[in-house]
Amino acid sequence: MRHLMSPLDFTTEELDKLFDLAEDISANPKKYAHACDGKIMATCFYEPSTRTRLSFESAMIRLGGQVLGFSDGSNSSAAKGESVSDTIRVISCYADICAMRHPKEGAPMVAAEKSGIPVINAGDGGHQHPTQTLTDLLTIRSLKKRLDNLTIGLCGDLKFGRTVHSLIHALTRYKGIRFVFISPEELKVPDYITDMLKEKNVPYKEVMHLEEVMPTLDLLYMTRVQKERFFNEEDYVRLKDFYILDSAKMELAGKDMLILHPLPRVNEISVELDDDPRAVYFKQAQYGVYVRMALILTLLGLAE
């Protein structure tokens, strides 16, 4: 039985198959409308995340399956002190597959160790968020027609931003990838990421300002400075507006440079950019449903 804990759980060849399936689903949605008839997905969300949860639920429903679950740890048995191990053993009796989000890092891995059904890590604290990464990779592959030879800027909260960590891990497996990290000192990428890049000889640089690197980027991945990742409100208020992308900065960018964002956006991308063809963050959300559909089929063994 397979689970998805990290984007590295799949080889690049397996990812190619997954993305081919996602693209086929997007082109022929009717073909897959009953692929999961009779199957149930449990969405176990110990912290609120409407967007990711709805994306999973939409994916399962579009495949003809059904969903059950909880959307906040305070409404679940966890509030009564039940362990993740116990919860997943029970959920395994109710559902065929589980998507789990948890504020504690590694919780979905604990679940996978005890589970009788495939578990998908839907985000664990500041650690990994593999399905967002699959979404990002599918978006890049579909719109850039490649996943190699790219200069990728990542901007904002690179310290706590799990989407960023997962994306970096996944992209290091492709040739010719260069990273540019744009963040304030307080929100720099953690050392385990830079250690890993050094080990793999993947070039990267860290800068403080967006303007100086805009012309060099093939794509810019913006992130939100998340309030819930800070221990105190003062730090959050001081840093949240640090990097805002607007049309003046976009004038420095190449005509094919894509702007990606895991959403939700607060104010780090000015709304005036929403109609710019390079702004693909809403398309990204659509790709997120297709890639989750492909993932559910694959983990349930229903992909041909």
Added chain:
Amino acid sequence: MLNVGKIEEGFVLDHIKAGKSMDIYKHLQLGKLDCTVAIIKNAKSEKMGKKDILKVECDINQLNLDVLAFIDHNITVNVIKDGEIVDKKELVLPKMIKNVIHCKNPRCITSIEQGLPHIFVLADEEREIYRCKYCEEKGSGMQ
């Protein structure tokens, strides 16, 4: 001068940092073995000033010494058979250590999940870096 007799078969763990022998006793789970163990603390050492020594009388295949490499590279492991040193064991960093150190990341699931062992995986052999299996935080310091 305190004299502790020879052992017939087992290990002599020498050059243990003074005061650390009980930690090693615990991590090798010597308390669970039905064998003779001599713990010598603060023995005189030319090289170290003071050192600890552990003598364990047991079947030499009975004890997994891998964790020693993680605790202290400088420990010398003498393998004894028929009362003589037959081998000096080279310490190899274990691929995985369980409940030797605790994950200090307050956001890690190990901080709340009941009964979950603290498992660290060797991530970088050259730099002797271990990372928590669950959250990938670097391991630091003995528990």
